[in-house]
Amino acid sequence: MPEENYEKDWDKYEQTIEQFVQVIAKNMNLYGITSSVGRLYGTLFFSEEPMTLDDMRDALEMSKTSMSTGVRTLADMKMVEPTFKRGIRKDLYQSEEDWYKSFTSLFGNRWRKHTESNIEEANEAIEELEKIYQNTDSLELKNKIEADIERLDYAKNYYHWLMKFIRVVESGEIFKYIPKNEK
Incomplete structure (x- = not known):
């Protein structure tokens, strides 16, 4: 393969991956995550090796503090996990490859907090x-108060139902009803 085609292929590859990372970053706002943290996740997702904060900083041209905060956010949501590699002293991180697990954790945490607050x-x-x-x-x-208490009781009943749904998602029982798509 001529060198020129080789470079074009790699450029096209990098553009394609970057485009998908941008889509991930843009859609992370659905989960209350900033696009910069979404880009961090996308970068980790496509990395073949675990990355240090320095690696992430270099890849995304962001501060090490921003990387640390982003990694902590993603780790709290079970989207990134620390890992170990013999001979490397710095903390290493990799993306959680099981998006179903990440979603159920994220959904459960976010919805549980708000639903409990509403109750x-x-x-x-x-x-x-x-x-x-x-x-x-x-x-x-x-x-008027009697009518409003009835409305509030209705709302509470809904929130209690929603808590049951959240438990079904968090426990993974949801996959009995809506199975994961396998490769």
Whole structure:
């Protein structure tokens, strides 16, 4: 193969991979992740070897602090994991290859936190409305409070159902109903 074609092929390859990394980075906002952290994940995903923070910094031209923060974010979401390689003293990281595992962890963590908060807020609102109900002489306000407590109970029932769904996702039981696509 002539040298010119060889270089063109590699350039085209690098452009194609970079384009997909950009798509990953752009879509990470669905998970509450910045595009720079998404680019970091994409870089690790396509790396054939685990990378140090210095390797990541060089590849992405970002500060080591940004790399460290990004890796910590991705590790918390189980999208990146530390690894060991004999003879290398620096911390090494690699992407989690099981996107299903990453998704279930990320989905569970994010949705659980918000759903638990919503249940707590609904309980507090009901408690406060019940106090107002006990202390008011207004029949109109009492009727409004009764209707609103019914709405809040409906919301709580939904959130409790959502917690069941979150547990099904987190436990991996979801794959009984919606199997993973195998290669």
